[in-house]
Amino acid sequence: MRGTDTSIGTIRGVGLGPGDADLMSVRAHRMLSGARHVAYFRKEGRAGRARGIVEGLLRPDAIEFAMEYPVTTEIALSDPGYNAALSAFYANCTAHLQGLAEAGEDVVVLCEGDPFFYGSFMHLYMRLKDVVPVQVVPAITGMSAAWTATGQPITWGDDVLSVLMATLPEADLSRHIEAADALVIMKIGRNIEKVRRALRNAGKYDAAWLVEYASMEGQSVLRLAEAEGRVTPYFSIVLVHGQGRRP
Structure with a gap:
């Protein structure tokens, strides 16, 4: 400056x-x-x-x-x-x-x-x-609004949160998804099927949520597994909540 x-x-x-x-x-x-x-x-x-x-x-x-x-x-x-x-x-x-x-x-x-x-x-x-x-x-941030919309905390205790772009190569997505305790995946859009495969490869597909238009008109919150075949807009976020240490 x-x-x-x-x-x-x-x-x-x-x-x-x-x-x-x-x-x-x-x-x-x-x-x-x-x-x-x-x-x-x-x-x-x-x-x-x-x-x-x-x-x-x-x-x-x-x-x-x-x-x-x-x-x-x-x-x-x-x-x-x-x-x-x-x-x-x-x-x-x-x-x-x-x-x-x-x-x-x-x-x-x-x-x-x-x-x-x-x-x-x-x-x-x-x-x-x-x-x-x-x-x-x-x-x-948009991701804060997204995990709030699910009604669940995104991290507990020592959970490691990873923020990923769905534009990453599938192998990189799978590697990061497997390593993290909690996940935020952004820039979904046309990358949704790649994200699905990566989550399945990491064994976390059934725990994933899809949030569209968080805090905006038209907000939608549902399990990713319940959105098979759904065309997802760019303003979509996929979440996996951490399940870490708690009192």
């Missing part, structure tokens, strides 16, 4: 929590309700989930900057074009936000969940933090 020059604006990555506006922090609400410039990520042609969370909370004259991903799932993560497209995208977004800050404007960047937990804002943060002032407002 650069100096204390009061003529420079501040970029604020504001965590909105898992999706329910009532779970937003007081600090986040205060910052976004007073923001003149508001930026957020979205898919092309979509309103944007982060923007939807704050509907009705922004000031009427807020200037919005929608950052539309050039790709999401259209090409494989391993395709060199994927990183190239996203790198150029983040560079363009950074330049726009930096320009606003250098003109003395503060900007709130809306972040689903927590900004530092698998969020797109991290890519802006790393490009901006040594150039203009940047602040981060933490928030409740």
Whole structure:
């Protein structure tokens, strides 16, 4: 973060929590309700989930900057074009936000969940933090809302919790699943069958839960084994609760 020059604006990555506006922090609400410039990520042609969370909370004259991903799932993560497209995208977004800050404007960047937990804002943060002032407002994560929705604690005593991406190779998923006491598996979507196989390989399939849209409209909580053949949305989390030491 650069100096204390009061003529420079501040970029604020504001965590909105898992999706329910009532779970937003007081600090986040205060910052976004007073923001003149508001930026957020979205898919092309979509309103944007982060923007939807704050509907009705922004000031009427807020200037919005929608950052539309050039790709999401259209090409494989391993395709060199994927990183190239996203790198150029983040560079363009950074330049726009930096320009606003250098003109003395503060900007709130809306972040689903927590900004530092698998969020797109991290890519802006790393490009901006040594150039203009940047602040981060933490928030409740989507996985916290998911395990709360099951009505069961996720960890007990000395349980080891692993957070996995369903985009991992199946062999890696199986290895991590087998080693952990409690599990959170994110980014499910089209990877659901791979996740099922990995859980079965590790002997934990029958203990797994599927939570869709945790804390959002349309929330669904059920045993993964009861969701055979179900098409799972991207905002799905698979959980296996720990069964560790307790008094």
